[in-house]
Amino acid sequence: MSLTSPDGRPIRVRMAPSPTGPLHIGTARTSLYNFLTARHEAGTFVLRIEDTDTARSTEAYERDIIESLHWLGISWDEGPQVAGGADVGELGPYRQSQRMERYAREADRLLASGAAYRCYCTAEELEAVRREQDAARQPPRYNGRCRSLTDAERVALEAEGRRAAIRFHVPAETIRFHDLIRGAVEFDNGLLGDFVIVRADGMPLYHFVVVIDDEAMAITHVIRGEDHLSNTPKHIALIRALGYREPFFGHIPLILNPDRSKMSKRKSQTAMSAYRDLGYLPEAMVNFLAFLGWSPGTEEEIFTLDELAKRFEIEKVHKAGAVFDAERLDHLNGVYIRALTDEQLALRLRPFIPDALDDGSLLRIVPLVKERLVRLADARELVAFLVERDAEVAARYDAEELVPKRADAEGTAAALAQARAALEALDPADFSAEVIEARCRTAADELGWKAGDFFRPLRLAVTGRAVSPPLFGSMELLGRDVTVARIDAAVDKLRQRAVAR
């Protein structure tokens, strides 16, 4: 417990994603930091859907965002309805598209007090002004043309069929605030142009609604991405004009592409659901995200969500951006995979493995692949030899590949035949990895072959691959008959090749 809140109010934080795309890695990390802060401070975490951009918002994206957040283990105390249920919490609705009356009411208040005014400028006129300013090397900002229109002028403009947007008259003052992460920050709002808060079509805009909802939902700490730092003075000006209580702000550093620009889907995979589908574990993702811009100051680095919540302090978050290091994520994922029991891993693997491999076989292959997995989806290739037909396996390699450098085709065929004979002699009930290994080593010795030279063609014959899970365990899973059949196929392949010559 370290955070204080304005006026000693109970701590409430929020996440306010916009459903204009799948859950973004950056949004997920911001959500995590909010969630962790709420947990650490025993505060309340609110989820609010910011869907005022009706052209780009979709229900499918909202679903993706909510599902992905849940997948990560992030939950909220108040938020929008799920699956036709009611909203959770008294301060909703938690979807901005359902809060329009309130926004209209607040816009009217601003209009009435003179803090905002109707602007009739068209997009073309605005564009022309901007071009002029650019040519004159002036900063591009609204020139205030509609700021002091008379009623008569307004009526005339409306008679032309123009529809008014509502602009906020930004007071020319210096805005100072204390950022939770950056400390004292100062802006000169005199440099800002009056910005639009309600579009001509009546849709309220982000800067406006965010301030209204944070007040309405009694948010005490606004924790968001650094890309909003420059927007904060606008929000504070609005808060003052509206007579709201000012929350504390904390701007967390951005997650970066390898070239250090803001992480974008152009240059990186930013959709959380894509990582899930690849088989990253949510706990690995959470651990990875938590450490992107924060550290507990210890040398341990594997933590559960609960442990993170215990240690996380928003004020210890870094100021500088952090590159998304996919290799580190891979490493962490492997660590988490290896920490799972075989049963747990089998369960996690199930969605990634074809049904042709039944649960029992899946559980039996797990110990063989566990140490080899980076992502769960990688298992598909690792276990493929178990579900492929013998002919498919044989089609994966050429006869030449079977022959070691120190041997020829005939010699290899003879060696494989010897292994085959040794294995076929086994009772199917004795077909265990240890017994198989003993037989194969004996066969290699008898032939005077090095174990490595001997096992390689066997591996190719049995799995169709030069790289596979441990050979003898793989043979055990395949069973005696399939193993023998596959070796036969390899021998045939070698002999056919000899005949063809």
Added chain:
RNA sequence: GCCCCCAUCGUCUAGAGGCCUAGGACGCCACCCUUUCAAGGUGGAGAUCACCGGUUCGAAUCCGGUUGGGGGUACCA
């Protein structure tokens, strides 16, 4: 252009004036283990703490400037 933010190994970071000849992790290299690939073990390379000034007995840590990077500057969020 203007405004704001930032700056420790390639990357994520430890570091809140002396504990730092800068620690850990990922990645990389070597060796060991070994039926392949992994995993694991051991060791190694890798940072004049962006630069320049200042404060101080003493600075990666404080201050100023420079440079570099990023973000913002919409009737997007």
